[in-house]
Amino acid sequence: MSTQSRTALLGNGVRRLTEPRTIAILGIACGILAFWLALPPWTVRSVGGPLAAGFVALACGIAVVPRGERKLGWWAIALGVAGTLGAIWLQTKEAETLDSILTAGVLASTLRFATPLAFAAMGGIFSERSGIVNIGLEGMMLMGAFFGVWGAVWSGTWVVGLLMAMLFGGLLALIHAFFSIHLRADQIVSGFAVNFLALGVTGFLYSSIYPGGIETEVSRVPNVQLDFLYDIPLVGDLLGGVFGWIMFAVVILSYVILFKTPIGLRIRSVGEHPKAADTVGISVYGVRYGAVVTSGVLAALGGAFLSIGFVGTFTENMTSGRGYIALAAVIFGKWLPGWAFAATLLFGFGFALAIPLQREAGISENLISTLPYVLTLVALVGLIGRSIPPAAVGRPYVKG
Amino acid sequence: MNATRKLPWLLVLLVTLVLALVAAGCGGDDDDGEAGEDTAPADTSEAPAEPAISVGMVSDTGGLDDRGFNEFSIAGFERAQEELGVDGRVYVSESGDDYLPNLTAAVDDGHDLVIAIGFLIQPSVVEVATEATDVNFAGVDQFYGEEPDCGGENQSPCTVPNVVGLQFPSEEAGYLAGIVAAGVTKTGTVSTVGGIKIPPVDNWIAGFRQGVKDTNPDIKLLNAYSQDFVDAAKCKEIALDQISQGSDVVFQVAGQCGLGALDAAGEKGVYAIGVDADQSFAGPQVITSALKPLELAVFETIRSAVDGTFQGGTNRFFGIEEYPDAELLAPFTDAVPADVQAAVEEATQAMINGEIDPPATFD
Numbered sequence: 001m002s003t004q005s006r007t008a009l010l011g012n013g014v015r016r017l018t019e020p021r022t023i024a025i026l027g028i029a030c031g032i033l034a035f036w037l038a039l040p041p042w043t044v045r046s047v048g049g050p051l052a053a054g055f056v057a058l059a060c061g062i063a064v065v066p067r068g069e070r071k072l073g074w075w076a077i078a079l080g081v082a083g084t085l086g087a088i089w090l091q092t093k094e095a096e097t098l099d100s101i102l103t104a105g106v107l108a109s110t111l112r113f114a115t116p117l118a119f120a121a122m123g124g125i126f127s128e129r130s131g132i133v134n135i136g137l138e139g140m141m142l143m144g145a146f147f148g149v150w151g152a153v154w155s156g157t158w159v160v161g162l163l164m165a166m167l168f169g170g171l172l173a174l175i176h177a178f179f180s181i182h183l184r185a186d187q188i189v190s191g192f193a194v195n196f197l198a199l200g201v202t203g204f205l206y207s208s209i210y211p212g213g214i215e216t217e218v219s220r221v222p223n224v225q226l227d228f229l230y231d232i233p234l235v236g237d238l239l240g241g242v243f244g245w246i247m248f249a250v251v252i253l254s255y256v257i258l259f260k261t262p263i264g265l266r267i268r269s270v271g272e273h274p275k276a277a278d279t280v281g282i283s284v285y286g287v288r289y290g291a292v293v294t295s296g297v298l299a300a301l302g303g304a305f306l307s308i309g310f311v312g313t314f315t316e317n318m319t320s321g322r323g324y325i326a327l328a329a330v331i332f333g334k335w336l337p338g339w340a341f342a343a344t345l346l347f348g349f350g351f352a353l354a355i356p357l358q359r360e361a362g363i364s365e366n367l368i369s370t371l372p373y374v375l376t377l378v379a380l381v382g383l384i385g386r387s388i389p390p391a392a393v394g395r396p397y398v399k400g
Numbered sequence: 401m402n403a404t405r406k407l408p409w410l411l412v413l414l415v416t417l418v419l420a421l422v423a424a425g426c427g428g429d430d431d432d433g434e435a436g437e438d439t440a441p442a443d444t445s446e447a448p449a450e451p452a453i454s455v456g457m458v459s460d461t462g463g464l465d466d467r468g469f470n471e472f473s474i475a476g477f478e479r480a481q482e483e484l485g486v487d488g489r490v491y492v493s494e495s496g497d498d499y500l501p502n503l504t505a506a507v508d509d510g511h512d513l514v515i516a517i518g519f520l521i522q523p524s525v526v527e528v529a530t531e532a533t534d535v536n537f538a539g540v541d542q543f544y545g546e547e548p549d550c551g552g553e554n555q556s557p558c559t560v561p562n563v564v565g566l567q568f569p570s571e572e573a574g575y576l577a578g579i580v581a582a583g584v585t586k587t588g589t590v591s592t593v594g595g596i597k598i599p600p601v602d603n604w605i606a607g608f609r610q611g612v613k614d615t616n617p618d619i620k621l622l623n624a625y626s627q628d629f630v631d632a633a634k635c636k637e638i639a640l641d642q643i644s645q646g647s648d649v650v651f652q653v654a655g656q657c658g659l660g661a662l663d664a665a666g667e668k669g670v671y672a673i674g675v676d677a678d679q680s681f682a683g684p685q686v687i688t689s690a691l692k693p694l695e696l697a698v699f700e701t702i703r704s705a706v707d708g709t710f711q712g713g714t715n716r717f718f719g720i721e722e723y724p725d726a727e728l729l730a731p732f733t734d735a736v737p738a739d740v741q742a743a744v745e746e747a748t749q750a751m752i753n754g755e756i757d758p759p760a761t762f763d
Contacts, residue, residue, distance in 0.1 A: 105640065105644045106640060109637050109640070109641070112633070112637065113633075113637070116633075199494060200494075203463055203494065206465065207462065207463060207465045211465060213465055213681065215681055230674075272667065306632075306633050310633050310636065310660075311632040311633055311636050311659065311660045311663050312663055313632060313659055313660075313663070315463070315466075315630050315632050315656040315657070315659060316461075316462060316463035316466075316494075316630060316656070317461075317463070317495075318492070318630055318631060318632055318633070319629050320628060320630055320631040320634075320654075336740050351634070351637075352637065353638055355624065355641045355758055356641060358624050358625070358626055359622065359641065359642075359645070365597060365624070365625045365627060366597070366627065369627040388679075
């Protein structure tokens with residue numbers, strides 16, 4: 001066999017390995033494995049194995065469903081969840097410690113990790129669907145986190161905090177929009193510039209406005225107590241707070257606006273073929289400005305969740321990379337709101353799971369904390385099936 | 401083409417953006433810097449008799465107002481400015497990528513003494529100090545080993561002739577915090593939230609665990625790391641997890657990230673213990689804080705440089721034996737009963753006398 005044909009064969013093999021179908025089958029296998037691990041001959045009595053296998057199954061499923069392998073993908077998701085839960089149920093019959101890993105707490109924690117990511121990811125979808133890459137999500141979240149606290153402290157109420165967060169997140173997005181739309185700057189460079197701008201501005205303002213840190217009690221977004229719901233186990237934990245409700249609403253609204261309204265059609269057409277859109281009288285610049293500013297407002301809400309929603313304080317660079325993970329979720333979810341949300345849940349699950357795993361399974365904390373980031377890498381490299389972005393994304397439009 | 405004709409105008413805007421970035425990002429310290437540079441040449445040229453020296457402080461990440469590490473190290477510098485008449489400036493590290501450029505800038509600006517804050521900056525200090533042999537360096541929370549237990553695979557780098565490592569046996573304050581935790585727990589479970597698993601973090605935790613065990617060996621100890629010093633949400637999640645496992649005293653050893661752990665304790669109505677500085681601002685759940693005499697260490701180091709006793713190539717310890725008056729715990733709240741306070745007092749004396757020597761590491 002000549003070397004040429006051998007490399008061709010190898011290339012083919014690799015391609016076949018990364019086909020959605022193969023990935024889906026791998027996911028299904030992992031789902032079954034997750035359950036089987038709890039049974040003889042393995043009888044694994046640590047929850048790490050089944051959880052890891054179930055996790056891979058879920059990841060495979062979420063990755064392939066929007067890429068065409070609907071049936072097999074759903075099977076992988078279902079088997080991943082069922083297999084893991086089944087394995088854990090089997091194990092809890094004997095060992096009590098397992099109870100303490102997959103608790104309602106982990107699910108609630110998953111949702112809390114996913115909330116800021118989901119807001120930013122929805123923002124990212126709006127921006128990218130209109131043809132503007134938004135790496136600046138991170139900075140916009142950070143603006144939201146800081147100005148949320150600032151507004152809440154200054155006015156004494158979280159409502160103003162949220163408004164301020166949205167205002168300044170939108171303003172930062174406007175800078176990004178101006179550079180990438182009007183000045184046709186490289187959108188990646190502009191996005192990074194905006195991130196560093198936010199880091200500098202928030203850090204500087206934080207130390208000049210609150211030289212000794214934030215001494216006063218920060219007004220926080222409350223938890224709406226719907227007693228009849230909170231009495232239900234699990235559900236009560238999951239529906240914690242106003243922010244959770246807003247998040248679900250934003251995800252659903254994003255889908256409806258993008259795919260069921262004329263506005264969404266305009267956004268998408270501008271992102272796919274701006275020239276054609278221009279020809280039929282759509283203002284390409286106008287739509288793009290609107291979409292980018294919307295993305296800033298949404299990302300800022302995600303940041304505000306961190307500061308006035310969850311921890312009640314601001315720390316410098318407190319978003320610590322969530323904007324980038326949100327962007328990965330956008331790509332992972334193929335620029336579709338529902339799937340991007342699923343991706344944020346997956347990342348959130350990775351973060352949340354790391355905590356009890358570190359406590360119980362005795363796996364190195366270094367290794368565990370890489371879990372969500374490994375996923376991010378996989379998503380960004382696009383190994384699992386190809387993500388096809390909106391056709392005109394990243395390309396400035398020159399009015400003809 | 402339209403695009404090429406627009407190029408100069410684009411360039412101008414890019415430059416404006418960069419300037420805006422610089423102004424926004426470093427605005428606060430630029431003023432300090434200019435002030436420092438204005439006065440520094442005057443010192444060296446016409447007043448050789450004056451004892452004042454110029455000091456460059458290179459911060460760690462997490463901001464200057466972190467109510468912890470940076471803030472209190474810099475407080476020592478500010479005290480030295482007032483009492484010893486030294487001048488200089490602070491170089492802010494926004495991320496780990498800033499360590500090396502900041503240290504290099506501090507050397508280039510002609511400071512006599514460069515103080516680098518934090519454990520993570522240590523490799524950069526070694527790199528810069530080996531080159532800049534005429535400048536003295538001090539590393540807060542850094543340890544420099546002796547041959548053959550240093551460099552290469554070993555945890556600490558070898559001594560450098562012009563560098564002094566400032567060491568804090570944090571296990572001592574951690575030990576006392578452990579006694580407090582064991583004294584106030586009702587559930588019999590207490591926990592620690594660590595930042596990145598590095599020796600300066602583990603020292604606290606090791607002392608804390610020993611303090612708890614020595615008081616009551618039946619108490620269950622939980623420990624987890626966030627692998628982060630800024631992400632308060634992550635530390636809050638970890639603390640919530642520990643509280644759900646029954647912990648009713650949470651000791652945070654994670655800097656800014658740990659503020660989230662204190663918040664979790666407040667939300668769930670359990671006790672918390674702060675770290676590095678008095679963190680009672682976080683709420684009444686913070687019954688005390690384990691302290692590190694950062695201000696003292698930085699001040700003493702600058703003083704040694706001013707009066708000419710600065711000695712490089714070694715480590716200086718700021719423990720209870722060297723400085724028995726240093727405060728190791730912040731004032732207690734009413735939640736700490738008198739007998740627990742007495743036990744803390746007793747243990748402090750025992751440590752001063754050398755009867756108790758808490759371990760610096762744990763399994």
